[in-house]
Structures are given as C-alpha cells and as structure tokens.
Amino acid sequence: MKLDNIYQEEKKSNFTKVSEIIITMASRPSGFIGLSILIFHVILAFISPYIAPYDFKAINPTLMLQAPSAEYWFGTDDLGRDVFTRTILGGRTALTITFFGSLIALLWGGLLGIFCGLVGGKTDDIVMRIVDAFLSIPWILAMLLIVSLLGTSTEVLIPALGFFYGKGIVRVARAATHDVIAKDFIVSARARGHSNFSIIWYEIIPNVRDAILVEGAMRWSWMLLGFSSLSFLGFGVSPPTPDWGLMISNARGLMSFAYWSVIAPIVGLSSLIIGINLTADAFAKALGIDRSTKAPV
Amino acid sequence: MTEIIQKVKNLSIGFKSKKGEEILILRNISTNIKKGETVGIVGESGSGKSTLALAMMGYVKHGLYTIGGECEFNSSNLLKMKNRDLEKIRGRKIAMIPQNAGQALTPNLKIGYQIDEALKLHSDLKEEEREQKISELLNKVRLPSPETIALRYPHELSGGQQQRVAVAMALAGTPDLLLLDEPTTGLDVTTQAHVLELLNFIAKDTGTSMVYVSHDLGAIAQVSDRIIVMYSGEIVLEGPSRDILKKPIHPYTYGLLKSIPKLSLAGLPQSMPGSQPQPGTMQRGCSFFDRCDFSEEKCKSNSPQLEYLEELNTSVRCFNHKSLMNDSQVNQTVNKIKTSLQDKEILNISEVSISYAKQNLLDQVLNRISDDNPTVKDININIKKGETIALVGESGSGKSTILKSIAGLLRTKGGVIKFDQKRNLPSDLKERDPNDLRIIQLIFQNPDESLNPNHTVEEIIAQPLKLYFGLKGEELKKNIKELLQKVRLGEFYMSRYPRQLSGGEKQRVAVARAFAAKPDIILCDEVTSALDVSVQAAVLNLLQQLKEDFGTTYIFVSHDLAVVRAISDRVAVLYQGRLCEVGPSKDVYQFPSHPYTEVLLGAVLEPDPDIKPKLVAEDIVEEKPPQKGCSFQGRCSRILGDICKNEIPPWQITNSGNSIRCHIPLKELQKDQIN
Ligand SMILES: Nc1ncnc2c1ncn2[C@@H]1O[C@H](COP(=O)(O)OP(=O)(O)OP(=O)(O)O)[C@@H](O)[C@H]1O
Ligand code: SF4
Ligand code: SF4
Ligand SMILES: [Mg+2]
Numbered sequence: 026m027k028l029d030n031i032y033q034e035e036k037k038s039n040f041t042k043v044s045e046i047i048i049t050m051a052s053r054p055s056g057f058i059g060l061s062i063l064i065f066h067v068i069l070a071f072i073s074p075y076i077a078p079y080d081f082k083a084i085n086p087t088l089m090l091q092a093p094s095a096e097y098w099f100g101t102d103d104l105g106r107d108v109f110t111r112t113i114l115g116g117r118t119a120l121t122i123t124f125f126g127s128l129i130a131l132l133w134g135g136l137l138g139i140f141c142g143l144v145g146g147k148t149d150d151i152v153m154r155i156v157d158a159f160l161s162i163p164w165i166l167a168m169l170l171i172v173s174l175l176g177t178s179t180e181v182l183i184p185a186l187g188f189f190y191g192k193g194i195v196r197v198a199r200a201a202t203h204d205v206i207a208k209d210f211i212v213s214a215r216a217r218g219h220s221n222f223s224i225i226w227y228e229i230i231p232n233v234r235d236a237i238l239v240e241g242a243m244r245w246s247w248m249l250l251g252f253s254s255l256s257f258l259g260f261g262v263s264p265p266t267p268d269w270g271l272m273i274s275n276a277r278g279l280m281s282f283a284y285w286s287v288i289a290p291i292v293g294l295s296s297l298i299i300g301i302n303l304t305a306d307a308f309a310k311a312l313g314i315d316r317s318t319k320a321p322v
Numbered sequence: 323m324t325e326i327i328q329k330v331k332n333l334s335i336g337f338k339s340k341k342g343e344e345i346l347i348l349r350n351i352s353t354n355i356k357k358g359e360t361v362g363i364v365g366e367s368g369s370g371k372s373t374l375a376l377a378m379m380g381y382v383k384h385g386l387y388t389i390g391g392e393c394e395f396n397s398s399n400l401l402k403m404k405n406r407d408l409e410k411i412r413g414r415k416i417a418m419i420p421q422n423a424g425q426a427l428t429p430n431l432k433i434g435y436q437i438d439e440a441l442k443l444h445s446d447l448k449e450e451e452r453e454q455k456i457s458e459l460l461n462k463v464r465l466p467s468p469e470t471i472a473l474r475y476p477h478e479l480s481g482g483q484q485q486r487v488a489v490a491m492a493l494a495g496t497p498d499l500l501l502l503d504e505p506t507t508g509l510d511v512t513t514q515a516h517v518l519e520l521l522n523f524i525a526k527d528t529g530t531s532m533v534y535v536s537h538d539l540g541a542i543a544q545v546s547d548r549i550i551v552m553y554s555g556e557i558v559l560e561g562p563s564r565d566i567l568k569k570p571i572h573p574y575t576y577g578l579l580k581s582i583p584k585l586s587l588a589g590l591p592q593s594m595p596g597s598q599p600q601p602g603t604m605q606r607g608c609s610f611f612d613r614c615d616f617s618e619e620k621c622k623s624n625s626p627q628l629e630y631l632e633e634l635n636t637s638v639r640c641f642n643h644k645s646l647m648n649d650s651q652v653n654q655t656v657n658k659i660k661t662s663l664q665d666k667e668i669l670n671i672s673e674v675s676i677s678y679a680k681q682n683l684l685d686q687v688l689n690r691i692s693d694d695n696p697t698v699k700d701i702n703i704n705i706k707k708g709e710t711i712a713l714v715g716e717s718g719s720g721k722s723t724i725l726k727s728i729a730g731l732l733r734t735k736g737g738v739i740k741f742d743q744k745r746n747l748p749s750d751l752k753e754r755d756p757n758d759l760r761i762i763q764l765i766f767q768n769p770d771e772s773l774n775p776n777h778t779v780e781e782i783i784a785q786p787l788k789l790y791f792g793l794k795g796e797e798l799k800k801n802i803k804e805l806l807q808k809v810r811l812g813e814f815y816m817s818r819y820p821r822q823l824s825g826g827e828k829q830r831v832a833v834a835r836a837f838a839a840k841p842d843i844i845l846c847d848e849v850t851s852a853l854d855v856s857v858q859a860a861v862l863n864l865l866q867q868l869k870e871d872f873g874t875t876y877i878f879v880s881h882d883l884a885v886v887r888a889i890s891d892r893v894a895v896l897y898q899g900r901l902c903e904v905g906p907s908k909d910v911y912q913f914p915s916h917p918y919t920e921v922l923l924g925a926v927l928e929p930d931p932d933i934k935p936k937l938v939a940e941d942i943v944e945e946k947p948p949q950k951g952c953s954f955q956g957r958c959s960r961i962l963g964d965i966c967k968n969e970i971p972p973w974q975i976t977n978s979g980n981s982i983r984c985h986i987p988l989k990e991l992q993k994d995q996i997n
Contacts, residue, residue, distance in 0.1 A: 209772035215751065216729045217786055217839070218759035231776035 050307040059303025066297050070117045079107040081114050082265040090283045100285040102276060111267040112289040116297060118262050119269060122182050123248045129187025130194055130248070131241040137191075138198025138237070139229055142206060143221065149199075156195050164189045165254065172260045182261070186252060190244045197240040201233035235312040242305035246298050253294055269294040327498055327531055328355040328378055328416075333391035335373055335382060336601075345602035347373050347386060349555045352628075355499065360525050360532040362546030362563065364539055366598055366854035367825070369552040372421075375501045375535045377401065379416045380408050395499070413444040417497035421504040424484030427476040433460075433487055434472030437494060444495030459490040462527075464520055481717075482513035486520065493524070500532045506541050510716040511881060515925040515935040518544050537854060539582060540927035543567055544935065551575050554598050554609045557628060561636030564931050571636065571643040573616045581859035583888035585926055588908060590657045590888050593860035597824045608640070616642045657863065667743055668707040668842060668875050669728070674737030675699040676720070676727050676899075695949055696735050698723050698899035707842075710869065710876040712890035712907075714883060714922065720899035721879040725845045728877065729764055730754050742842075760790045763836040767848035769828035773820040779806075779831050780816040786839040805834040808871075809864060826857035830864065837868060843875045850885060862889055883926050887911055895919050897954050898947035905980030914992035916982045918954045952985065960986060960994070 050056040085105035093100040099108035137156075141149040168185060175181045205211065206229070214224050255261040256270025264271060269290040276286035330353050336346040348370045355361055355378075365371045376383060377393050380400030392399040395416065400408065412418075420426070428436060434456055441452045460468035463486040476484055485505070492500060505521065506514040522545055525532050536542050542549060542563075549566045551559040551574065559572040570576045577594040584591075596613040599605075608614070608621040621641060628639045640646075677696035698720040705711050713721045726732040728739060730751035739747045741761065748754050763786075766772035773782055783802045787793045793801055803813050809830040820828055829849065836844050846865070850858040866889060869876060880886050886893060886907070893910040895903040895918060903916040910919060917938075924936035938959055947953050951967040958966065962985050971985045984991060 209766040209768065210774045212731060213764055213766065213772055213835075214785070216731055216759065216762075216764050217789060218751070218754070218756055219785075219789060228774055232774070 046308070046311045049311040050304070053307055053310065055303050056307025056310070059300050059305075059307055062296055062300025063304050066116055066120065066300060069113055070120050073113040073117065077110040077114060079110045081106065081110045081267045083107075090279065090286070092283075093285050099289045100283070102272075102286045103279060103283070108272075108286050108289050111272060112269075112293050114267040115269045115272055115290055116293055118266060119249060119252055119256075119294075120297070122179060123186065123245055123252050125183045126186035126190065126248050126252075127241055127245040129184060130191035130244055131237065132191075133187070134191030134194025135198045135233075135237045135241075138195040138200075139202045139225055139233060141195070142199040142202025143225060143229065145206075153195075153199070156192055160192050164251065168251070168255060169258075169260055172255070177260060177263060182252070182255075186248050190248045190251070193244060194237060194240050198233060198237050201236040202229055205229055205232045236314055239305060239309040239312065239314050242301065242308055246301040246305065249294075249298055249301065324356045324358065326354045327357050327395065329394040330354070330374075330378065331392050331394065333374070333377060333393060334389040335370075335377060335386050336389050337386050339602060343602065344389065346389065346604075347555055347601050348377070350391070351557055352391075353550060353557065353560065355531055355533060357498070357531055358525075358529045359548060360534065360546045362534045362536065362542035362549045363552060364536060364542050364549060365552035366537055366856060368554075368598055368600070370555045371535045371537075371552050372503055374552070375418075375503055375533060378499070378501055378533065379412055379418055413440070413497070414495040415497055416499045416501065417444075417492040417495060418501040419488050419492045419503065419505055422508060423488035423492075423505075424476075424481060424486075425508075427484060427487060429476055431475070432472065433474055433476065433479070437472070437487070437491055440491040440494040455494075459493055460487075462493065462524065463487070463490045465490075480513075481509055482517060485509060485513075485517050489517075489521065489524070493528075493530075496528070497530060500530050501535070502532060503535045504537070505534065507536065507538065511883070511927075512716060512921060512925040512937075514541065514927060515544075515937055518927070519935070519937060521545060538927070539567070539578065539855070539929035543929045543931055544927055551578075554604065555601060556609065556639065557637070558610070558639045559637070560628075561634060561638075565634060565636060567929055567931055569647070571634075571646045572638050572640050573614045573642070573646065574610050576646060577613070577615065578856055579929060581856050582929055583859070583862075583882075583884040584928060585884050585887055585911065585923070588887055588911075590863050590866055591859045592657070593863050594856040595860070597826060597857065610640075616640075616645060618642065657866075664707040664873075666707045667704050668741065669703075669705040669877075670738070670740040670743065671701055671703045671705070671724075671728070672738050672740070674701040674724070674727065674739065675735045676723055676732060677735045678723075693735065695947060696899070697947070698727075699947070701737070701901060703894055703901075703904065705843075705875060705877065707875055708869070708873050709892060710878055710890045711892045711894060712878045712880060712886040713894050713896055714880060714886055715896035716881065716922075718898075719896040721896060722847055723899070724896075725764070725847055725877065725879055728843075729762055729845055730759070756790065760786075760839045761842040762845065763839050763841040763843075764845045764847065765829075765832050765836050765849050768852045769825065769832050770820070770852075772832050773828060775820055777819075778816065779811075779818050779820075779823075782820075782831060783835050783838055786835060790839055801838070805838055808837065808868065809834045824857075825853050826861060829853060829857075829861050833861070833864065833868070837872070837874075840872075841874065843877065846876055846878045848880055849878075851880065851882065858885070865889070883911075883922060884928070895922070900947060900953035901983065902954060903980065903982050905976070905982075906978065909976065909978045909980035913995040914976065914982065914988050915995060916954075916984055917958050917960050917986075917991075920995060921957070952983075960991075962986065 051060055083106060088101045088105035090103055091097055091101040097107050097109065099112060102108055137152065141152050168189065171185045172181065211224065211228055214228050252261060253270035256268050257274040259274065261270055262268045272290040273287060276283065280287050330351055333348055333351040334346055335348040336344055339345050351374060363371045363374060373383065373386065380393065380403055382388055388401050393401050395411065437456050437459060438452055441447055441455060447455055456472055457468040460471055465471045465483060465486055479487065506517050509517060518541060521532065524530065534542055534545055546563045548561065549563045550557055551572065553574050559566060559570065559575050566575060567579065570579055581591050581594050594613055599609055606625070607623050608626050611617050611621050614621065618641065626639045626641050628637050630637045675696045676698040677693035679693035701724060703711065713724060715721055723732065727734050727749065730747065730749065734749045741747050747758055780802055783805055784798055787798055787801055802816065806813060806815060811827065811830055823831065850861055853861060862885065868874065878886065878890055890907050892905065893907050894901055895910065895916060897918045902918045903910060911923065915923065921938045924938050927935055948955055951969060952971045955961055955966045965985050971983045973981045973983050974988050975981050976988060982988065
C-alpha cells in the first residue's frame with residue numbers, strides 16, 4: 026500500500042526542490058544545528074578579512090602569551106599575535122581547499138563508480154581491485170610522499186586530497202549503479218538502442234545522484250580532518266598563514282600555561298567538522314537515504 | 323453453536339497525514355472467526371486486507387495506530403495487550419505465514435534446525451520429543467523423506483517445498499488460528515494448486531481456523547468456507563463462499579468476478595472502470611460510487627451501512643443489493659477478439675537456442691558459445707503479422723529468455739531470427755541498426771521497475787520519440803498528448819511522476835512508450851501479473867484495441883493460462899526451454915494435449931467452487947533440462963519408458979493444425995484426457 030500517493034505533487038523547479046530539501050533538513054534539531062554551524066563558518070570565512078581586529082602576522086614580542094582580555098579576546102600566542110584574529114581567519118584555507126577537494130573527489134569517484142557499475146564484468150573487477158589496493162595504503166603516508174615531492178601549494182593539495190577521498194565515493198557510486206542497472210527501465214533503454222552516454226546521463230545519474238552527494242558531504246568532513254592533520258604535522262599550509270591545524274600544532278606545547286592559544290582553534294575545527302557531519306546526516310535523511318558510513322568524530 | 327475464536331469489533335486503524343489529518347486505513351471492521359473455519363479476505367492492493375490480518379494477531383504496522391475498536395482473542399483484546407503477553411500468544415495460539423514466507427527462510431541454516439528453533443520458541447517439548455516432532459511436521463506438509471529434507475538448506479528446495487517448510491514452522495506451536503498472507507502468490511500455477519490442497523487437508527485434519535488474505539479469488543475459492551470482500555478499508559460483502567462466488571450481491575464483487583478471465587471462455591472479459599480511492603481521499607457517499615454500474619442518486623451523498631440478510635447469512639454494504647439478488651448468476655460476457663491476422667509472416671524464429679553457460683577462455687577468444695545442453699533449444703516459431711502469440715510455461719521454462727533474445731538483449735547460441743521474411747536480425751544488440759531496434763519494443767511485468775522514478779510521464783514517452791524520430795518542441799508535445807489519449811490517460815498526467823500513478827496507470831504509460839516507437843512487434847512479458855484483477859481486464863482490453871488500430875503483432879508471455887486464453891490467437895507451451903505444443907488457442911485448450919499442457923490446464927485455479935484443480939503430476943522442479951529424450955520425462959505421468967528417455971519425441975499434427983511433441987500417438991493421448 027502506497028501511502029504517499031495521497032500527496033499528489035506537480036513537477037517542481039530545481040529551485041523549489043533544493044529549498045524544500047533545505048527546509049526538511051532544518052526542521053530536525055540536529056539538522057538545524059548542523060546547518061547553522063556550517064553557515065556560520067562559511068559566512069565567517071567570507072567576512073573575516075574585513076572584521077579581523079588585528080593583523081594576523083603582526084609579531085609583537087612584548088605581547089607574548091597574554092591571557093584573554095577585553096583587548097585581546099582570545100589572548101595572544103607565543104609570538105604575540107592575536108589569537109582571535111588568527112582563529113577567525115584560520116578556517117578559510119581549510120574550508121576552501123577541502124571544498125574543492127571534495128568536488129574533485131565527487132567527480133572522479135562518482136563517474137568511475139558509475140562506469141564500473143555499468144560495464145560490470147572483467148573491467149569492473151580490475152578497476153575495483155586497483156581501487157581496493159589504493160584503499161589499503163595508509164593515506165597519510167601517501168599524502169606525505171606527494172607533498173614532499175610536489176610541495177604544499179593549493180594546486181597540489183586540492184587534487185591530491187580529492188584523489189584520496191574519492192576512493193570511497195567510487196564504492197558508493199558503483200553499488201548504487203548496480204542497484205539501478207538491474208531495473209527494467211535500463212533494460213528498456215538498452216533495447217531501444219540508446220547510447221551508453223545517454224543511459225548514464227539520463228537514466229542512471231538521476232537515480233544515483235543523491236547517494237553520491239551524501240557520500241561526498243561525508244567525505245568533506247573526513248577530508249577536513251585529514252587536511253588539518255597534515256597541517257598539524259607541518260605538511261599543509263605554510264606559516265605564517267593562519268590555519269587551525271598549524272595553530273594547534275604550534276601551541277600544543279604551551280597547553281599547560283596558555284590554554285587559550287590551543288582551545289580556540291580546536292573549537293573552530295571541531296565545530297566545523299561536527300557542523301558538516303550533522304548537515305550531511307540531515308541531508309541524507311531529507312533525501313531518504315540510510316547512511317552507513319560512519320562519521321569521523 | 324460453534325465457538326468464536328477471534329472477534330473483531332468496530333476496528334479502525336489509520337495514520338496521521340503530514341497535514342495532521344487522521345486518515346483511515348480500516349474503517350469500522352467487525353467480524354468473527356469461528357473455530358475450525360477457513361475465511362478468505364479478498365480485496366485489491368490498498369484495500370486494507372493485510373492490515374486487518376496483522377491486527378488479528380495484535381500487530382499494527384509502524385506508522386499506523388489503532389483509532390478504535392478491538393480484536394478479541396480468548397476474551398482479551400490483543401491490541402491493548404503488553405508485548406510480553408502477546409509473545410505467548412503469537413506463534414503458539416495464533417501463527418502467521420507472511421507473504422513469501424518460503425523465500426524468507428534463513429539461507430544458511432538447515433531446514434531441520436529452523437523448525438527446531440520454532441519448536442523451542444513456540445512449544446514446551448523436550449529435546450528428544452522435538453526431533454520426533456520435526457519429522458512429524460515435515461510429514462504433515464508432505465515433504466518427501468523428512469530425514470533428508472531436514473538436513474538440507476533452503477536453496478536446495480524448490481519454491482513449493484520452501485513454502486511447505488514455512489507451513490510446517492507455522493504449525494510448530496499447534497496454533498488455533500493460522501493467518502496466511504498471499505500464501506501462493508509468486509508460486510507457479512502447478513505449485514499453487516498443490517500448496518492449497520495441502521492447506522485444505524491440514525485445516526480438515528487439525529481443525530485449525532485459517533484466515534487467507536489474497537487478491538486472487540481463484541485461490542480463495544479453493545480453500546475458504548466464508549469470504550470477506552474488502553474495498554477501500556471497509557467490508558462490503560461477507561458471506562458463505564459459494565454464494566459470494568456464484569451470486570455476488572454487491573456490485574464490486576459482481577464486477578470483479580466478471581473481469582476475471584476464465585479458461586472456458588475465449589475472449590476478453592469486461593473491465594471495471596476506474597480505481598479504488600486512495601485512503602484519505604474518500605468522499606461522502608458510497609466509496610464504490612465512481613465505478614458502480616448500479617449507482618443511484620442517493621449513493622452519492624449517503625454511505626450505505628453493512629446490512630445483515632438473515633435468509634442468505636450474508637452481510638452487504640449496498641443500497642441496491644436487491645436488484646442484484648434476482649439475476650446475479652455472473653453470466654459473463656466477453657468481447658470476442660477480432661483477429662487482424664494477415665497471411666504474411668513477420669517474424670521467423672528458426673532453430674534458436676540460447677545458453678547462459680559461462681564461456682571459457684577459448685570460447686571467448688573464438689567468440690562462440692559452447693554448451694551441448696543449452697537453457698533454450700530448438701525453438702521454431704513462425705509468427706504472422708497482426709497475430710498475438712503467447713508463450714506459456716512455469717517459471718524457468720525460458721519464456722523471458724526467448725523474449726530477450728528477440729529483443730537482442732541476449733545473444734543466441736544458434737539459429738536465425740528473421741524479420742519480414744527478408745532481414746536476419748543480428749543476435750547482438752550492438753549490431754542491429756536503429757530501425758531494427760525500433761520495430762521491436764518491450765513491455766515489462768512490473769511498471770514500478772520499467773519506468774524511471776525520476777522522470778515525468780512526459781519525459782518517459784518522449785524518449786523513443788526523440789530517439790527514433792528526432793521530434794522536438796511543440797511537435798513532440800503533440801505526439802505525447804496523442805499517445806496518452808490512445809492509452810486513455812488525460813493530458814494532465816504529463817507532469818506526473820510514476821510514484822503518483824496507480825499500477826494500472828503506470829502500465830498504460832509503459833504501453834504508450836512502447837507504441838511511441840511505432841513498432842511492428844511488441845514483446846509483452848507478464849504485463850498484467852503485477853496488476854489487480856479489476857485493472858488487468860482494462861489493460862488487456864486496451865492492448866487489444868491498440869493492436870486492432872495499429873496492426874501490431876504481440877508476443878505475449880504469461881504464466882496465467884486464463885489470461886492467455888483471453889487474448890491470444892496462438893499458444894506455444896514451453897517446458898525447460900523446449901517447445902511441447904504449438905497451436906491455435908482453441909485447440910491448445912482442448913484435448914488431445916501434450917501431457918505437460920494437461921498438467922498446466924489442470925492446475926488453473928478458477929474463482930468457482932465447483933471447478934477443482936486436477937493435480938496430475940508432482941510439483942517438483944528440475945534444475946536442468948535432460949540431456950536427451952523428451953524434456954518432460956522427469957515429471958510425465960504417462961512416460962512410456964526408454965523411448966521417452968532416449969529419443970526426442972516427434973511433432974504430431976492434429977487435424978486443426980495443433981502440433982504436439984510426444985511419443986504417444988494422438989488418439990491414445992486423447993483417450994485418457996477426455997474425462
Ligand atoms: N542471468 C542468468 N544466468 C543464468 N541462468 C539464468 C539467467 N537468467 C535466467 N536463467 C535461467 O534460465 C532459465 C529460463 O529463465 P527465464 O527467466 O527465461 O524463465 P521464465 O520462463 O521467464 O520464468 P518466469 O516465469 O519465472 O519469469 C531458468 O532456469 C533460469 O534459472
Ligand atoms: S450503494 Fe450505490 S454506489 Fe454503492 S455499491 Fe451500491 S449501488 Fe453502487
Ligand atoms: S514423450 Fe514421453 S515423457 Fe514426453 S510427454 Fe510424451 S509420454 Fe511424456
Ligand atoms: Mg519471466
């Protein structure tokens with residue numbers, strides 16, 4: 026018995042569809058919190074250069090390790106830089122790099138996954154073996170290798186992260202395609218003689234898109250954690266660029282007597298990861314997908 | 323005098339819609355189940371029959387809740403009972419066999435173990451006693467050699483045997499009431515008949531009350547003493563089985579019985595217009611009003627009450643039941659099919675064989691298929707233009723396989739498929755040119771799967787129009803509207819998604835899409851088996867109409883022999899991928915018949931208590947066709963001996979042009995079939 030038949034809907038524009046999904050996401054407490062955190066971070070990333078009270082790289086030895094005060098809200102770090110300024114600026118790089126990294130991951134992972142699911146057979150076997158082989162390499166080692174060979178510029182980090190985090194998307198896209206491919210509407214399109222391209226674009230993608238997008242959103246938060254770990258290890262962005270991973274790494278030795286210089290970036294990083302996570306979760310629920318991938322935190 | 327074991331009183335079950343309205347799925351249901359009685363609950367999908375059956379064991383599906391009323395069992399209300407107490411009743415006092423129970427057996431556990439688990443849960447037997455009981459139960463459901471069956475895994479049993487195991491498990495707790503949800507749906511015709519016969523026997527033997535839920539009046543007719551007909555959440559008719567089937571005094575049941583094709587009648591049954599209202603869209607007045615042939619002005623605004631008629635022992639919900647009472651011998655009229663058969667042959671299938679065997683490396687290199695015992699072999703059929711030819715046979719007989727090869731979706735191992743007596747169609751899809759693809763279109767069994775859920779009706783029908791004719795813009799729209807009109811759907815359906823259509827509407831869209839290509843041949847794979855009976859007749863009539871308009875040829879695959887009888891000009895009977903009998907419909911349905919055709923015909927369940935299925939052969943399933951000899955030798959009750967085992971039987975042709983492939987001479991074949 027189909028109960029949702031009662032709700033007769035007309036064809037909707039893409040805009041209404043997207044806004045409806047966002048409304049559904051926000052109607053759940055966890056989704057609302059997640060979205061708010063994410064939007065807060067994105068807005069902050071855009072406006073922080075204009076609202077930052079101090080110069081993020083101005084070193085002032087006389088102001089070393091000041092506790093939070095009315096003047097320096099989050100105190101200062103070991104070089105006398107304002108921690109508040111550095112914290113609100115610290116998410117910009119991470120957000121930008123991982124956002125574009127995720128797009129790349131979505132693109133190659135999604136397309137390769139759909140391709141494998143569609144052709145099946147030997148080709149699928151071989152490609153999946155290769156993907157599995159890559160999955161078994163500890164990604165951080167591979168990243169370190171790439172970064173030390175090619176440097177830590179944005180042009181290297183984005184595709185490298187995109188490549189590593191796309192592997193998981195391949196699996197999801199392939200599985201989703203497998204489910205769709207057995208359906209009679211694909212058989213029907215094949216029997217009519219549509220090209221493979223038209224079958225992928227017109228018949229498969231609309232049916233696997235949701236699953237892939239949700240996985241992409243999940244990968245984003247994983248990637249953020251990964252990127253920050255790289256920075257923490259000193260292989261992400263280079264100083265004096267403000268970055269949470271870097272800030273945590275620099276200040277972790279001072280934890281016992283200047284906790285403020287560590288706490289602020291930790292809160293920034295973890296809230297963003299939690300925000301993306303909750304959003305991805307709500308996104309999955311709004312689309313009616315059961316997410317099996319575990320959140321990184 | 324008989325004791326009532328389950329009393330349903332004023333039961334209403336429903337859910338809250340997104341807008342907060344209370345929407346009723348069951349509306350004020352009251353009925354009693356007596357001890358030792360079998361009751362059939364029939365109704366189309368969405369009528370609430372499963373919800374009612376589940377409520378009878380105190381279970382309300384997630385998302386639904388009880389709005390009022392009770393289900394009383396042993397004088398306690400199941401719907402108010404605590405889970406802990408319910409657990410003591412479920413499985414012991416009331417057992418249920420859910421839909422597809424046979425397939426739902428745990429795959430990696432042995433049959434005996436699974437029954438043992440059921441016994442542990444639902445009985446107080448000790449270990450030694452349980453062992454004894456397992457073979458007793460397996461015996462009771464008539465499984466051969468219980469000791470060996472108990473050691474097998476579910477996948478080592480046939481569909482019918484699995485269903486028997488499910489029955490055995492349900493009987494583990496010696497229940498007083500057994501609920502069966504679509505117990506035979508999805509089983510083969512022959513298996514269905516055997517399983518129902520077994521259930522009948524068990525009911526008599528143990529005195530268990532049984533409640534059957536099914537959309538299939540044919541199955542219900544064979545087993546129930548009493549029938550409850552449900553329509554959109556209400557009981558519309560309830561009474562003794564024979565009366566309801568012979569003299570239905572409610573217009574819905576009357577129409578329903580008329581829309582079911584019968585073996586004895588060639589031609590299409592009348593269809594019932596419209597479809598059941600969705601829950602929550604119910605208007606004032608009688609819920610059957612839109613579709614009723616007997617309606618009057620007052621039915622529109624007044625809801626009829628369920629009225630008990632003492633003299634008939636029947637309850638009916640209709641103002642006009644009296645007018646049906648006088649003449650309601652369901653005298654079925656059928657629309658005789660007009661054959662637009664031309665003499666020209668449009669498709670010649672010669673010596674076609676198809677194999678699913680895995681190719682080894684050498685074969686792959688040489689691009690050949692080597693398999694000396696292919697799934698489908700020696701298929702020779704010549705199809706005339708405008709003809710409807712049906713392929714019938716049990717599941718696994720290769721019907722769909724043959725269709726796939728004609729469509730080019732599956733490479734043949736050998737043989738030729740020739741179109742229009744001149745062009746050989748390449749067996750590989752990629753080698754066919756666009757026109758070869760256009761002339762053959764497919765319609766599938768399940769419209770839920772054959773329509774892309776993300777496309778609107780407009781986009782779905784546009785696909786072939788764009789692909790084959792390059793139509794665009796206004797011209798495209800115009801063509802889509804015309805096609806929708808042909809399948810009797812309004813223009814406003816264009817912007818709908820498949821999930822917003824009923825089953826029958828979806829299938830119409832699939833039909834429109836097939837006709838959009840202006841094909842010469844349409845392959846129909848079980849196109850009505852996912853539909854409700856009342857909708858089935860409408861789709862069959864539509865297909866027939868379109869065929870008359872366009873002169874299309876149909877190759878029609880079905881397991882339902884009555885449907886085949888209604889629509890086809892010629893029938894080909896398949897067993898294990900080999901042809902057994904090919905001939906004009908009316909001759910195939912008459913004797914002499916191939917022994918396998920006889921089995922199939924005997925097993926058909928008709929919605930008539932006087933026509934009992936004849937169970938000729940065992941309902942065993944063979945894994946592979948035999949290497950040599952007659953394909954049916956494994957199950958043939960008339961097997962002659964070595965000749966059947968070693969030699970492929972010859973084709974024998976009757977006077978009327980019916981070909982039968984059997985070693986028994988026609989005269990003799992007929993002799994034993996007359997009675
Ligand atoms: N992809 C496949 N690989 C291997 N064997 C297959 C495959 N598809 C079908 N078969 C086998 O081929 C035989 C014929 O199958 P087919 O689907 O043509 O039967 P059918 O008559 O259409 O049955 P149904 O009524 O269940 O649809 C069966 O024994 C089946 O198990
Ligand atoms: S009450 Fe009226 S509309 Fe309803 S079934 Fe009877 S005659 Fe038809
Ligand atoms: S040839 Fe033999 S086994 Fe085959 S159907 Fe005839 S009698 Fe039966
Ligand atoms: Mg089939």
